[in-house]
Amino acid sequence: MSQPPPSTGFSAAQLRQIAVITTVALAVFLFFRFIPTGTNLNHMDFRVSGKNSVDYCDPANPQFIPVIAARSPVKMTLKTEGTPKRGEELRVTLTLVTAGGKPIAPEDLLVMHGKKLHLLITDPTLTEYQHVHPEPTRRPGEWAFLFTPRLGGTYRFFADFTPAATARSLYANADLVVEGVRLTLGYLEGESPVGIVTAWTAEQGGYRFTLDPASLPVRARQAADLKFSVKKIDGGVVPLEPVMEAYAHLVAFDAKRSGFAHLHPMETDLSLRPDATLPTLSFKITIPEAGRYVIWAQVNLAGSEVFVPFLFDVVP
Numbered sequence: 001m002s003q004p005p006p007s008t009g010f011s012a013a014q015l016r017q018i019a020v021i022t023t024v025a026l027a028v029f030l031f032f033r034f035i036p037t038g039t040n041l042n043h044m045d046f047r048v049s050g051k052n053s054v055d056y057c058d059p060a061n062p063q064f065i066p067v068i069a070a071r072s073p074v075k076m077t078l079k080t081e082g083t084p085k086r087g088e089e090l091r092v093t094l095t096l097v098t099a100g101g102k103p104i105a106p107e108d109l110l111v112m113h114g115k116k117l118h119l120l121i122t123d124p125t126l127t128e129y130q131h132v133h134p135e136p137t138r139r140p141g142e143w144a145f146l147f148t149p150r151l152g153g154t155y156r157f158f159a160d161f162t163p164a165a166t167a168r169s170l171y172a173n174a175d176l177v178v179e180g181v182r183l184t185l186g187y188l189e190g191e192s193p194v195g196i197v198t199a200w201t202a203e204q205g206g207y208r209f210t211l212d213p214a215s216l217p218v219r220a221r222q223a224a225d226l227k228f229s230v231k232k233i234d235g236g237v238v239p240l241e242p243v244m245e246a247y248a249h250l251v252a253f254d255a256k257r258s259g260f261a262h263l264h265p266m267e268t269d270l271s272l273r274p275d276a277t278l279p280t281l282s283f284k285i286t287i288p289e290a291g292r293y294v295i296w297a298q299v300n301l302a303g304s305e306v307f308v309p310f311l312f313d314v315v316p
């Protein structure tokens, strides 16, 4: 006995219609799935298990970030063609990968302060500071930059970036040994260094730069309010222009280079120009440990970038 085939309840025309709709929907899905709109990484790629992970980002209350002690979910490596030598320009290839080994490419990072990747570079004596922006190469996860070390020693590179998957600042670090004369670490242990004024003022290129804490001494674990100002020594207008979307950037390092703090002015509206003859900007920082620190200020004066160091002590 044969039974009639079970009926689907659809006519042949309806089945054809369903097939067409399904095909179109699938095509639309595949189109959006494979066009390169954004990152292929997700927040799990940037997760660090356990305590002490790098996750400090309250822009209203910037902290000193202990990058070395904290476990970053990102691994950074540096490669050069020849031996790095003092005074010679180097082409450095930087590789950024997640803990799981996935490359971190430009589409995986957000633009912050005009760039996707910021590198803060300093020598062991904190006498030299450079801020560079590596550019992506054709290889995913590989970035390149030019760098001329002015001194010898083991340079430390701190990367500052924001994954699109988490929208939170993240950090990584790597070292590079540079051949050549090394300075002594004397000033970090209390002596006055060559070329650095152990004070809250510094003079350079006809300008006087002042970093003025609301109260002294600066104490560990207490938020410090700092006023940064620039004055032309002969008097007159200070041609202060924005650099990386701020009128000044301050970067603090400790003597051991265990990490850094990257500070931006409270005055975030660039259309409100600071005072013409005495531009003054407010900063806030909390430093967790006592010790000797250097704050480098980076400003743009009439189109040229100027870096000014301030050396100071933080008491317990």
Ligand SMILES: [Cu+2]
Binding pocket: 113, 244, 246, 249, 250, 262, 263, 264
């Ligand atoms: Cu900055």
